[in-house]
Amino acid sequence: MLKWFLSIYRIGVISLLMQGQSLLIAGEADNALPVSATRLSGNTGHCEEDALREKIVPESDWSPNSADSARSFEGWLRWWQYLFLKKPIVMLWRYGGLRLWIYPGNEICRALFVREVYNPNLVVVLQSLLSSGSVFIDAGAHIGDLALLASRIVGKNGHVFAIEPSVRDFRRLVDNVNLNGLGNVISTHRLAVSDQNGKANLLVASEERSSLNTLGVGISSKGVENIGIETVDSITLDDFAERKKITHIDVLLLNIEGSEMRALKGAEKIIERFLPIIVLGVNNSALENNGTTCSALRELITKMGYEMYKIAYEPTFALKKISLGDTIVGICVCMPNGVNPPSLPQPEKSIARRIFEVIIGWFSNKKS
Numbered sequence: 001m002l003k004w005f006l007s008i009y010r011i012g013v014i015s016l017l018m019q020g021q022s023l024l025i026a027g028e029a030d031n032a033l034p035v036s037a038t039r040l041s042g043n044t045g046h047c048e049e050d051a052l053r054e055k056i057v058p059e060s061d062w063s064p065n066s067a068d069s070a071r072s073f074e075g076w077l078r079w080w081q082y083l084f085l086k087k088p089i090v091m092l093w094r095y096g097g098l099r100l101w102i103y104p105g106n107e108i109c110r111a112l113f114v115r116e117v118y119n120p121n122l123v124v125v126l127q128s129l130l131s132s133g134s135v136f137i138d139a140g141a142h143i144g145d146l147a148l149l150a151s152r153i154v155g156k157n158g159h160v161f162a163i164e165p166s167v168r169d170f171r172r173l174v175d176n177v178n179l180n181g182l183g184n185v186i187s188t189h190r191l192a193v194s195d196q197n198g199k200a201n202l203l204v205a206s207e208e209r210s211s212l213n214t215l216g217v218g219i220s221s222k223g224v225e226n227i228g229i230e231t232v233d234s235i236t237l238d239d240f241a242e243r244k245k246i247t248h249i250d251v252l253l254l255n256i257e258g259s260e261m262r263a264l265k266g267a268e269k270i271i272e273r274f275l276p277i278i279v280l281g282v283n284n285s286a287l288e289n290n291g292t293t294c295s296a297l298r299e300l301i302t303k304m305g306y307e308m309y310k311i312a313y314e315p316t317f318a319l320k321k322i323s324l325g326d327t328i329v330g331i332c333v334c335m336p337n338g339v340n341p342p343s344l345p346q347p348e349k350s351i352a353r354r355i356f357e358v359i360i361g362w363f364s365n366k367k368s
Helices: 002-018 073-083 107-115 120-129 145-154 167-179 207-212 237-243 260-265 268-274 284-289 294-303 351-367
Strands: 023-025 089-092 099-102 135-139 159-163 186-189 198-205 226-235 251-254 277-282 306-312 318-321 330-336
Touching: 073 107, 099 107, 099 167, 107 207, 120 145, 120 251, 120 277, 120 330, 135 145, 145 159, 145 167, 145 186, 167 186, 198 207, 226 237, 237 268, 251 260, 260 268, 260 277, 260 294, 277 294, 284 294, 294 306
Parallel strands: 135 159, 135 251, 159 186, 251 277
Antiparallel strands: 023 089, 089 099, 198 226, 277 330, 306 318, 306 330
16 A cells, blocks of 8 residues: 555656656755855845736635645645655746745645645735835745745835744745845845834744744644744834835735734834735734734724725625624735725636536526
8 A cells, every 4th residue: 555655656746847847856954944044145136027927816715724735636746745845845936937945844835835825815915906116015924935926026116025033934035035036126124023123022833833923922823832932123114114215115914923913003104104005914812912902903903094804705706895893804905095905806616616607507597
């Protein structure tokens, strides 16, 4: 049985190589860091201003629990290949001609390796909000997958400010930016955004759930190990924008595990001045670990002159205004009052769904 399984696995790897989707295998690296950021000469790369070569489409049934699930034969092969991954590798990404470091035993990397995108619906929203020349602040940039994709949209006339406080993930972010020669479009900053400048304690999550690092008193998901505490520099986005001489901001993404409230309080000046579209990753447990609630977050957003929208899947995939009694969870898009949200592309229908609709339509026509 084991021999049969290994044979199938080898066939899968060979098939991937033959399809031109091969992976550049990297050498062993200390602490799973492929190339130390301190040894890279850095931000001298050139960004080709081209749209993503292959548009990412929304998925109506996406959830964090299914983010790394395979949906094709090729996906299953890649899932098994990742299972046996022992060291970091570079993945050739079909989106925008990019490359990305993939690390073993990591939830986000597994999803990227198997399906080439972690949260397709968030990416679709960002694709709809950003355009050539846009300025995008990505706070909680993690390893930089969203920053890389955004760089292909904003192009050489735009800019991406990628902010990440964790030592582990910041080094990976820098390595991914340098790997693609995008230092002229993406600037990287090892900082935590908050309501005051100074120092902050960052709880560092284990490798598998490395995206759950937090400034709160605990990690939001139960059972996730806290492997240490890092003392990091914190800054308000108002001061960050002043220091970097930022003259406009189009989109501000805050996906920072419950610190969104503090970050917004520290960004009141730039929000009033630039009226950026604000995208939030809302997790009630993470907010409570940071001493606040969803209702308090919503009250602040309303006070700032914004309306909150959530991703709705029925009757169409769209940004729907959040009513007073609605639960706020997941990705929320905050639009300045009077500004309508963009229209979004629709999910692709599966073959089974299309067949079902044809049959229903045929019966309906027959009855009429």
